[in-house]
Amino acid sequence: MRAVVMKRKRLATLLCSLLLPALVITGCARPTERLGSIPAPPESGRLRVYFKVISSGDPRFGWKQTEAQAETKLAPIIARVLDSSKVCELVDGADLATVAGGQPEAANYWLRDDRRLAREVGRALHADYGILMERHLGSFTAVRYLLINVHTGAVFEVSSLALPAVQVENFFRKNAVATWKKLYRMARKDLLRAALDKGAGRLPTTAGAPVHVVESAEPEPEALALPVAAANLPTLAVYDFAAVEPLRTAAVILADALREELLRHGKVLLVNRENLNQVLQELAVGQLGLNDESRAVEVGKALAAGQIVAGHLGALGESAVLTAKRIEVESQKTAALASARAAQGKEDRLLEGMEDLARELVKGL
Incomplete structure (x- = not known):
């Protein structure tokens, strides 16, 4: 009789060891x-x-x-x-x-x-x-x-x-x-x-x-090594687009999308966001300070960028309009202009225009 009891206990222990993981996986452990x-x-x-x-x-x-x-x-x-x-x-x-x-x-x-x-x-x-x-x-x-x-x-x-x-x-x-x-x-x-x-x-x-x-979890394309020929490409800094507070976060996302498209074109070396944030902090310049073109050029020089891209996201009538321009840091001349537009309520469609925007901005490089 005692042997039977011990056998049952061992069987119960074995069943518990097998069922415990299943209980956790199926969500039956506790309410x-x-x-x-x-x-x-x-x-x-x-x-x-x-x-x-x-x-x-x-x-x-x-x-x-x-x-x-x-x-x-x-x-x-x-x-x-x-x-x-x-x-x-x-x-x-x-x-x-x-x-x-x-x-x-x-x-x-x-x-x-x-x-x-x-x-x-x-x-x-x-x-x-x-x-x-x-x-x-x-x-x-x-x-x-x-x-x-x-x-x-x-x-x-x-x-x-x-x-x-x-x-x-x-x-x-x-x-x-x-x-x-x-x-x-x-x-x-x-x-x-x-x-x-x-x-x-x-x-x-x-x-x-x-x-x-x-x-x-593979590395992003921008994390991979650049070809040797990239050393001869102009360095470009893309600033977050200026916008009123309700649109400011959206403007940052669109600027990041533009950076990715510019990188894909392969005509420029991009200053990454980490370096941009570091220089802005060192110069005590907020993103709003980049709305001043002379200040934006100063930051571009600190970044050792020969070109900068700045822009604005805002509303015009029933549309959301994104405008951007490429500026030569040394001469402070506008080298390229581009814009994208989307109906209000469908502003996320501006993402679809980033490829064309990037193409216009790199013309002449």
């Missing part, structure tokens, strides 16, 4: 608790983004850091990356803890039902997007990042290849800028639409099923 609430934050033209670390895979293997510890280490890096983009700002970690502190850390809770919990947390935080970093540990180790529009459900995902466990813990810390650049490029049209809706006080909408875009 979701009610979300907390925070006051509405001060108005800002930037898009609010929260950052959350979640885990998946076999819990028996464990992690060296808890999700909260990983968030504490990574949040300052995320904050710097988002701040330098001039498009987004990170939700304070204390606010995230207030709203979602009682929620499970298992990825399934956050991603099931079309990422319902992730979106509900975002709305409770008065956020526009959430960045979820999912750590997977099991027969293989990997990490992926999901940028989720909490209003429309659109998802932009960067998935890594299988990584050694030690690399997963440090992956985002070492690749935060590159990963954000990829997510930003993938989601640019969605971010632009969100910024325009926010600036105009419109409710975000989506037509049909939410988009879900997936790419691997």
